[in-house]
Amino acid sequence: xxxxxxxxxxxxxxxxxxxxxxxxxxxxxxxxxxxxxxxxxxxxxxxxxxxxxxxxxxxxxxxxxxxxxxxxxxxxxxxxxxxxxxxxxxxxxxxxxxxxxxxxxxxxxxxxxxx
Numbered sequence: 115x116x117x118x119x120x121x122x123x124x125x126x127x128x129x130x131x132x133x134x135x136x137x138x139x140x141x142x143x144x145x146x147x148x149x150x151x152x153x154x155x156x157x158x159x160x161x162x163x164x165x166x167x168x169x170x171x172x173x174x175x176x177x178x179x180x181x182x183x184x185x186x187x188x189x190x191x192x193x194x195x196x197x198x199x200x201x202x203x204x205x206x207x208x209x210x211x212x213x214x215x216x217x218x219x220x221x222x223x224x225x226x227x228x229x
Contacts, residue, residue: 129188136181143178147171172226179222183215 150171156162166172190211198204 129192133185133188136185139181140178140185143174143181146174166226176223176226180219183219187211187215 150165154161154165156165166175191208194204194207194211198207
């Protein structure tokens with residue numbers, strides 16, 4: 115009998131699609147925000163604040179950050195699974211990565227909705 119290790123076998127296509135989708139969201143947002151910045155040309159804090167006072171821009175910016183963090187999670191998780199062999203260390207790295215990314219998401223929300 116051959117022992118097979120099937121770690122991560124169920125990710126595949128779903129994660130590939132998720133990474134492409136998040137990349138598209140980030141690319142579209144980057145073009146949109148660049149266009150807004152070229153038109154508005156904010157030179158003061160108040161001008162920057164005015165751009166992000168718009169609920170749509172605020173939501174799209176938050177969507178960008180959520181996409182960025184999910185995109186990062188997929189990539190970093192795959193690195194930990196491929197290159198870190200001790201299970202305890204790999205689990206610890208997964209937990210630390212998740213904690214950091216959730217913290218970054220909360221921080222982004224706090225910044226955006228504090229404006």
